[in-house]
Amino acid sequence: MGIQRIESVTYSSDDLHECVRFYDDFGLFLVERTDDHAVLETRTGQTLHLDAWPSLLPPPVESGPTLREVVWGVDTQEELDRLVAAVGKHREVRASADGVHHTVDETGFGVGLTLARPKPAPVTPRPANTPGGVHRWNTALEPIERVRPLRMCHVALNIPKPGRHEAVAFYTDLLGFRPTDVVEPMGVFMQAPGDDDQHTMLLCHRPDRAGINHIAYEVPGFDDVVEGGNHMIERGWREARRLGRHTIGSNVFRFLHAPSGGRVEYAADMDRVDDSYETRVHATTPPHHIWALRTNRDNEAS
Numbered sequence: 001m002g003i004q005r006i007e008s009v010t011y012s013s014d015d016l017h018e019c020v021r022f023y024d025d026f027g028l029f030l031v032e033r034t035d036d037h038a039v040l041e042t043r044t045g046q047t048l049h050l051d052a053w054p055s056l057l058p059p060p061v062e063s064g065p066t067l068r069e070v071v072w073g074v075d076t077q078e079e080l081d082r083l084v085a086a087v088g089k090h091r092e093v094r095a096s097a098d099g100v101h102h103t104v105d106e107t108g109f110g111v112g113l114t115l116a117r118p119k120p121a122p123v124t125p126r127p128a129n130t131p132g133g134v135h136r137w138n139t140a141l142e143p144i145e146r147v148r149p150l151r152m153c154h155v156a157l158n159i160p161k162p163g164r165h166e167a168v169a170f171y172t173d174l175l176g177f178r179p180t181d182v183v184e185p186m187g188v189f190m191q192a193p194g195d196d197d198q199h200t201m202l203l204c205h206r207p208d209r210a211g212i213n214h215i216a217y218e219v220p221g222f223d224d225v226v227e228g229g230n231h232m233i234e235r236g237w238r239e240a241r242r243l244g245r246h247t248i249g250s251n252v253f254r255f256l257h258a259p260s261g262g263r264v265e266y267a268a269d270m271d272r273v274d275d276s277y278e279t280r281v282h283a284t285t286p287p288h289h290i291w292a293l294r295t296n297r298d299n300e301a302s
Contacts, residue, residue, distance in 0.1 A: 002083065002176045004116045004194035006152040007073035009215060010049040010057065011260040013065050019050045019260045025235045026217075026256075026264060027148045027228065042217065044151040045119035046073075050260060056096070061108040061210035066261035070109065070155055071100055072175070073116025075194055083113055087174050106167040107159045107210050121150050123220045147228035149217035153267055156202035156213035159187075164205040177201060180273065181248050183282045189248060191273065198249045198271040212262035214255065218270070222252055225266045229254035244292030253289075 013019045020038045024030055028040035028048060036052035057068045074080040084101045087093055093103045100114040127135035159167050168188050171177040177190040180199050187204035191197065204213055219225060226243060233239060240263045241255035251270035255263045 001075050002079050002193040003072045003113075004075050004192065005073045005118065006046055006070060006155060006200070006215075007114055007116055008047040008049060008069075008071040008112070009067060009152065009155070010051060010054060010069040010071075010110070011065060012054050012060060012068050013050045013052055013260055015065075015259060016050055016052050019065070019258075022237060022259050023048060023050075025232055025237065027146060027219075029148075042149050042151050043119070043121040045117055046152050048152075056094075056102070058104045058108055058110045062212075062261075064261060065259065067155075067157075067212035067215075068110050069102070069112055071112030071114055072192070073118070074113055075116055077115065080113060080115055083175060087113070090174065106163060106170045107157065109157060109210075123150065126221055126223060141223075144223060144227045147219055147224045147231065147266070149219055149266070151218050152215055153197055153218040153270065154200050154202065154216045156204055156215070158204050158207045158209060158211045158213045160210060161205045161208045164203070167203055167205075171201065171203070179279045180277065181280045181282065183248075183285050186285045196272045196274065198273050198277075214263040214265050216251075216253075216265040216267040218267050221268050225252050225254050225268050228266045229256065232256050242293045244289040247286045247288065247290055250290070 011019070016036065016038060020030065020033065023040045028042060030038065031041050032039035038050040040048045054068050060066050060068060074083060084093055087103055091103055093101050095101050100112045102110060102112050105111050126141065129136050171190055172179065176193045177200070179188050180191050181189040186206045187202055189199035190201045192200040202213070219228060229239065229243065238257045239255065240257045241253070243254050245252050249270050251267045254266045258264045
């Protein structure tokens with residue numbers, strides 16, 4: 001089938017301590033730490049690498065801390081070999097000792113290919129009550145002790161307008177992604193061949209510059225999005241976008257500014273689509289969200 005998921009991401013960091021603190025507060029598991037390198041992990045085994053001095057990676061596409069590489073997990077060795085050969089016809093591919101094949105996309109972001117190694121992460125949905133559908137009797141809900149993201153579910157990259165079609169073609173023609181929503185003034189949402197999320201990736205040309213936009217992390221449910229964001233604010237981190245529900249993808253979201261560059265998103269309840277879903281082309285940009293939290297109490301005492 002091909003690419004299944006994001007396997008790992010690497011950021012260059014000018015304040016490793018602050019970045020580790022952020023992602024620990026965000027709910028990832030710290031699995032390795034040195035003076036100039038740290039690795040954190042989602043519940044399904046994807047890894048986030050923070051490096052003070054990333055070696056053997058393409059130059060950064062923007063100044064300051066930023067995303068340097070996305071490694072994609074492939075389902076079989078046969079498919080991995082096929083993708084490496086296809087990419088290798090058009091650009092250099094370098095194999096590293098850890099089984100990752102490294103290259104670069106049209107914009108300059110590092111791209112890796114490796115075998116996917118997912119860990120099981122069973123999810124028990126919080127029981128909800130509605131008229132005619134009672135799933136919680138004689139038991140009150142408790143606060144979520146700690147929000148732990150299940151997985152990195154999508155990555156959004158900013159790209160320049162010139163060359164945007166070639167940037168998309170790298171992922172569609174060589175790596176097998178398919179466009180799910182093409183928003184002509186803004187960007188292209190794409191789904192990896194082995195994923196059923198409405199999108200696994202967004203290439204956003206609206207900013208007309210290269211850089212990290214955000215990485216989304218799926219959590220089990222709506223409460224996790226709310227409580228996770230509240231926890232981050234309590235820990236001193238800055239919210240980037242209020243709680244809402246996206247139009248494209250339909251997922252509930254909450255964004256935070258990340259010291260590693262760009263933003264991160266708590267996400268839940270995204271649309272799932274199969275091969276019968278036809279690419280939608282939008283001549284104008286749809287509303288960003290179906291709804292977003294509003295309040296008239298910002299200047300009032302609690």
